[in-house]
Amino acid sequence: DAGVIQSPRHEVTEMGQEVTLRCKPISGHNSLFWYRQTMMRGLELLIYFNNNVPIDDSGMPEDRFSAKMPNASFSTLKIQPSEPRDSAVYFCASSLARLAENTGELFFGEGSRLTVL
Amino acid sequence: AQSVAQPEDQVNVAEGNPLTVKCTYSVSGNPYLFWYVQYPNRGLQFLLKYITGDNLVKGSYGFEAEFNKSQTSFHLKKPSALVSDSALYFCAVREYENTDKLIFGTGTRLQVFP
Numbered sequence: 001d002a003g004v005i006q007s008p009r010h011e012v013t014e015m016g017q018e019v020t021l022r023c024k025p026i027s028g029h030n031s032l033f034w035y036r037q038t039m040m041r042g043l044e045l046l047i048y049f050n051n052n053v054p055i056d057d058s059g060m061p062e063d064r065f066s067a068k069m070p071n072a073s074f075s076t077l078k079i080q081p082s083e084p085r086d087s088a089v090y091f092c093a094s095s096l097a098r099l100a101e102n103t104g105e106l107f108f109g110e111g112s113r114l115t116v117l
Numbered sequence: 118a119q120s121v122a123q124p125e126d127q128v129n130v131a132e133g134n135p136l137t138v139k140c141t142y143s144v145s146g147n148p149y150l151f152w153y154v155q156y157p158n159r160g161l162q163f164l165l166k167y168i169t170g171d172n173l174v175k176g177s178y179g180f181e182a183e184f185n186k187s188q189t190s191f192h193l194k195k196p197s198a199l200v201s202d203s204a205l206y207f208c209a210v211r212e213y214e215n216t217d218k219l220i221f222g223t224g225t226r227l228q229v230f231p
Contacts, residue, residue, distance in 0.1 A: 004160070031217045043161075043207065043221040056218060091160055095217040105151075106219060108160030 002026075004109035006092050012115045018080040021112045024073055025094030033106065034067055034077050035091040043091075049075065050097060082116045089113050119144045121191075121208045123222040130198045131230050138193040138225045140208030149211035150191045151219060152182055156204045164206075167191060178202070198229045 005024040013019055025032050034046040047057040049069045060067070064083070069075040079086055093106040120143045130136045142148055149168055153161040165176025172184045182193045193206060205226050209219040 033218070042223045045218065045220075048216075048218050050216075055216075093160075097217045105163045105166065106153075106161070106217065108162070110158075110160050 004092055004094050004107050006090075006109035006112050008112055009110065010113045010115075012117065013082055014117050015083055016081045017116075018078065019082045019086075019114060019116075021077040021090050021092075021114070023075045023077070023092030023109060025075070025092070026107055027073065029094035029096050029107070030072070031095045031097045032069060032075050033093040033095075034075070035093065035108075036088045037091060037111070038088045046077070046090075079114075082114075084116045087114055087116050119210045119212050119220055121150070121210045121220065121222040123206075123208055123225045125225050126223075127226045127228060129228045129230065132200050133197050136195050136198040136202070136227065136229070138206050138208075138227060140191045140193065140222060142189050142191060142208075142210055144210060148184075148191075150182075150184065151209040151211075152176065152180070152191075152193050153207045153209060153221075154178075154204050155207065155224075161207060164193070198227075200229045200231055203227055203229045 007022045030051050032049045036044045046059045047067045048055050052069045067077045089111045091108050091111045093108045095106050122141045151166045152164040154164050155161045164180050165174050167174050167184045175181045180195050184191050205224045207224050208222040212218045
């Protein structure tokens, strides 16, 4: 399996521009997570989908952030308009939530490093 | 709310020596605890987990972790450190039993010196 695939790996943009980050989870996984990592705040969960449905978006910082999962093999995280404080590494992770077995193992992508100037 | 704490920002150890990376937890109900490792410019990788059973859990790359209920700790250990073990280590706890949502600690940077 190719693992979780994220694109782009690096993005440099100017303040006010729209940014779209993409994620392809591992085939067959039914949970998808978007995390943000910064030096100041560490690793923060932004939003979590199960079976393509957003379950918990309490970590989404504000209305400028939105996430979608139109099907089981694709998700996007959009920032519009972007601000310098959004600069971070954004990780997508997927898992196979098997309730009876409670595995809990997340598989992370390599991340998208966003720099907003 | 479930939480984990990693009291050390950085741990330094000489190659060949045993290493310990500390984690304490605060949970209501049964703890589901995890360790992940992050190498530079990479995503996090799963190392090991404690769900139930033996208090000593063995994981990838020779790592193990000891679950201690009385001390609410889940320390990561390795008998003999390698330079290649140098990385950022995260402890995590599952938020609820019926979800894969994990709450991560702040991370501990492990530096192994030759």
